[in-house]
Amino acid sequence: MNPATNVNPAVNAKPNTYGHWINGAWHTPSQGHYPIINPATEEVVGHAPEGTADEADAAVDAARAAYEGWSRTPPQQRAAVLDRMAELLAERAGELVPLLQAETGATLRVTAGMQLPPAADRFRRYARGAVEPDTVALAPQPVKSSALAPGGLIGAAAVRRPVGVVGCITSFNFPVANLAGKLAPALAMGNTVVAKPAPQDPLTCLELGPLLKEAGLPDGVFNIVTGSGAEAGEALVAHPGIDMISFTGSTSVGKKIAESAGRTMKRTLMELGGKGAAIVLDDADARVLKSAIGAVASTWSFHSGQICTAPTRVLVHRSLYEQVVTGLSQYAQALTLGDPVDNSTVVGPLISAAQRDRVESYIAGAREQGARIVTGGRRPDLKPGFYVRPTLIADATPEMAVAREELFGPVVVALPYDDEDEAVRIANGTPYGLYDYVFSADAGRAWALAARLRSGNVGINTVQRHPETPFGGFKESGIGRDGGSFGLHAYSELQSLVWPS
Ligand code: NAD
Numbered sequence: 336m337n338p339a340t341n342v343n344p345a346v347n348a349k350p351n352t353y354g355h356w357i358n359g360a361w362h363t364p365s366q367g368h369y370p371i372i373n374p375a376t377e378e379v380v381g382h383a384p385e386g387t388a389d390e391a392d393a394a395v396d397a398a399r400a401a402y403e404g405w406s407r408t409p410p411q412q413r414a415a416v417l418d419r420m421a422e423l424l425a426e427r428a429g430e431l432v433p434l435l436q437a438e439t440g441a442t443l444r445v446t447a448g449m450q451l452p453p454a455a456d457r458f459r460r461y462a463r464g465a466v467e468p469d470t471v472a473l474a475p476q477p478v479k480s481s482a483l484a485p486g487g488l489i490g491a492a493a494v495r496r497p498v499g500v501v502g503c504i505t506s507f508n509f510p511v512a513n514l515a516g517k518l519a520p521a522l523a524m525g526n527t528v529v530a531k532p533a534p535q536d537p538l539t540c541l542e543l544g545p546l547l548k549e550a551g552l553p554d555g556v557f558n559i560v561t562g563s564g565a566e567a568g569e570a571l572v573a574h575p576g577i578d579m580i581s582f583t584g585s586t587s588v589g590k591k592i593a594e595s596a597g598r599t600m601k602r603t604l605m606e607l608g609g610k611g612a613a614i615v616l617d618d619a620d621a622r623v624l625k626s627a628i629g630a631v632a633s634t635w636s637f638h639s640g641q642i643c644t645a646p647t648r649v650l651v652h653r654s655l656y657e658q659v660v661t662g663l664s665q666y667a668q669a670l671t672l673g674d675p676v677d678n679s680t681v682v683g684p685l686i687s688a689a690q691r692d693r694v695e696s697y698i699a700g701a702r703e704q705g706a707r708i709v710t711g712g713r714r715p716d717l718k719p720g721f722y723v724r725p726t727l728i729a730d731a732t733p734e735m736a737v738a739r740e741e742l743f744g745p746v747v748v749a750l751p752y753d754d755e756d757e758a759v760r761i762a763n764g765t766p767y768g769l770y771d772y773v774f775s776a777d778a779g780r781a782w783a784l785a786a787r788l789r790s791g792n793v794g795i796n797t798v799q800r801h802p803e804t805p806f807g808g809f810k811e812s813g814i815g816r817d818g819g820s821f822g823l824h825a826y827s828e829l830q831s832l833v834w835p836s
Pocket residue numbers: 504505506507508531532533534564565568569572583584585586588589591592605606607608609642643741743769812813
């Protein structure tokens with residue numbers, strides 16, 4: 336129940352005012368609230384609590400106090416809480432989806448299909464994770480006597496232990512799925528958590544507090560503080576009571592966090608920005624070209640390109656270049672842009688006016704530098720809302736900012752190349768290395784090319800995902816891996832046990 340309105344926020348028609356969720360209860364913020372704006376209507380969806388260092392401190396204290404009990408809770412019991420949470424998310428979808436849609440501006444189709452269900456899936460997946468084996472048996476070793484200890488056959492095992500208190504700091508775009516991807520494995524492993532979601536869309540994340548309590552999570556195991564600025568997040572990163580920071584966000588903020596976290600030797604998991612390249616090889620036949628065009632077009636059609644893994648650069652062999660540019664241009668023009676709650680809409684707004692202006696400035700820069708704006712590029716005649724038309728830019732050079740930097744919007748840059756060496760050079764030519772794609776009629780050739788790509792993930796003829804793969808970035812796209820058992824292990828420390836046998 337919400338302290339300010341005393342109603343369940345998700346079912347109240349009026350914008351609701353939330354508190355921080357600390358130690359199993361709503362906590363009235365000392366610095367008041369700030370409004371959360373619906374990116375399509377520009378109306379207030381609700382009021383989120385401003386966060387201070389003191390409030391971050393209170394949340395860390397609660398998580399520390401809860402750690403001993405939760406880390407010693409039998410794995411089956413942790414699994415039952417996570418399973419129940421998955422059920423609750425599905426049961427409450429009718430209340431949560433409208434809130435999530437309103438604060439993110441994602442289309443209803445994306446919100447209902449790809450925002451909330453993956454969050455439930457993650458709780459379900461890591462319910463199984465809680466009961467995965469935590470011990471790696473090692474072969475006994477004959478060891479000679481020494482000044483240290485008598486010799487003999489020495490046995491050993493490596494056991495996964497929780498890291499401790501984990502600070503989960505997340506980006507806008509898929510707030511609940513993103514947070515669930517951290518929270519579920521962290522809790523499964525026996526850690527306690529303080530979360531700090533993005534300023535733009537934190538309300539549904541706040542709703543996770545009472546839901547987890549209802550699922551049976553003890554007070555203090557999950558806490559959440561929010562804020563319009565960086566204060567609460569910075570305080571968590573610097574806090575000596577936090578053992579690990581799991582961060583999803585931009586590379587520039589990730590670098591600041593790594594620097595600050597390093598001072599207290601915190602473990603970090605960094606899921607950062609990307610500038611994905613989709614390489615279309617010269618052997619692509621009509622079927623492969625069609626799937627390449629559909630895949631690259633997901634940069635427009637999937638949450639307006641506010642996706643770290645989007646194939647925002649399409650590198651096409653010169654012999655197919657104009658064909659692909661024409662195909663993409665036709666695809667973009669057929670996409671319906673507008674009200675995200677209308678079922679026929681494919682492309683909704685960007686998260687904020689600031690993000691729209693930023694994307695527009697990259698397009699303007701490309702235009703000034705002589706690139707060809709094939710389609711889009713002008714602000715649509717849609718008010719209110721922070722809309723950007725699906726935009727295709729051709730004839731840019733790999734050096735232009737639009738071809739090197741992450742825009743996080745519905746903009747694709749098409750670049751021609753003459754041979755595979757040049758394609759690899761362009762693909763690897765940014766500081767990022769999160770997700771690349773290869774489209775070819777010869778999967779073996781694509782596999783071999785993947786070995787040359789400095790990228791944590793490579794899709795061959797698809798942008799589809801596999802939930803058990805390790806997900807993360809090379810280079811400045813991050814450190815560590817989410818996903819499947821790899822994501823579970825990210826929230827553990829290995830402890831070695833040794834004994835005479
Ligand atoms: P952002 O880096 O601006 O903010 C992310 C989070 O960090 C927010 O909660 C923010 O309040 C917080 N923050 C900002 N400064 C901080 C500081 N000094 N100390 C602690 N916390 C701080 O990112 P954004 O604009 O919300 O999201 C877009 C970015 O996220 C893009 O770069 C995108 O690629 C990236 N992203 C990556 C993945 C991935 O899995 N690799 C997934 C989604 C988004």
